[in-house]
Amino acid sequence: DTEVTQTPKHLVMGMTNKKSLKCEQHMGHRAMYWYKQKAKKPPELMFVYSYEKLSINESVPSRFSPECPNSSLLNLHLHALQPEDSALYLCASSPAGANYGYTFGSGTRLTVV
Amino acid sequence: AQTVTQSQPEMSVQEAETVTLSCTYDTSENNYYLFWYKQPPSRQMILVIRQEAYKQQNATENRFSVNFQKAAKSFSLKISDSQLGDTAMYFCACGGGATNKLIFGTGTLLAVQP
Numbered sequence: 231d232t233e234v235t236q237t238p239k240h241l242v243m244g245m246t247n248k249k250s251l252k253c254e255q256h257m258g259h260r261a262m263y264w265y266k267q268k269a270k271k272p273p274e275l276m277f278v279y280s281y282e283k284l285s286i287n288e289s290v291p292s293r294f295s296p297e298c299p300n301s302s303l304l305n306l307h308l309h310a311l312q313p314e315d316s317a318l319y320l321c322a323s324s325p326a327g328a329n330y331g332y333t334f335g336s337g338t339r340l341t342v343v
Numbered sequence: 344a345q346t347v348t349q350s351q352p353e354m355s356v357q358e359a360e361t362v363t364l365s366c367t368y369d370t371s372e373n374n375y376y377l378f379w380y381k382q383p384p385s386r387q388m389i390l391v392i393r394q395e396a397y398k399q400q401n402a403t404e405n406r407f408s409v410n411f412q413k414a415a416k417s418f419s420l421k422i423s424d425s426q427l428g429d430t431a432m433y434f435c436a437c438g439g440g441a442t443n444k445l446i447f448g449t450g451t452l453l454a455v456q457p
Binding site: 261263270271272273275278280285286318320322327328329330331332333334335336337339 | 388393446
């Protein structure tokens with residue numbers, strides 16, 4: 231299995247909702263990442279998990295809450311989002327660190343209404 | 344800190360021709376890696392090619408090759424025999440070493456014309 235699987239592919243949520251994005255990989259990778267991407271812009275790093283521990287938080291607002299229950303699974307919990315949070319959320323994984331690049335999932339298209 | 348700059352927002356090439364996408368970077372790392380990613384309309388980021396900064400030899404992957412000029416901090420991507428399926432946004436990225444981050448440039452939208 232050489233894929234990173236993200237669910238759901240599309241999500242529409244209201245500003246008072248609570249939802250979660252899920253990311254799964256079975257490549258034995260020990261680092262996992264969340265990126266946010268606006269249309270026609272590069273991905274922006276949000277969080278890095280290394281060996282199931284949060285190692286980087288790029289000053290992301292607390293309405294985004296990451297969780298890494300085990301080495302194969304990464305969640306992003308969403309609460310009280312704003313319309314400007316609408317974006318493509320990409321999950322990625324790597325063996326350990328960025329030396330070999332990342333394997334990306336196909337993303338969750340999030341719309342906040 | 345690392346920065347990556349792509350100065351060509353959009354480019355166009357005829358099918359079967361060759362095109363070169365430009366990228367410059369800056370990093371304080373001694374041991375770093377450079378990447379080109381492709382993002383087609385299907386939106387998944389796909390790794391095209393990887394270059395180890397400590398290697399002078401330019402990386403190649405089939406029709407894709409790079410021109411890595413370490414002193415100039417330049418890392419361009421050459422696509423030979425362009426195909427319609429090469430139409431995508433291309434991102435240059437820098438990362439690795441002590442920092443577990445991949446930093447992306449602003450991207451170049453490449454259109455391959457039939």
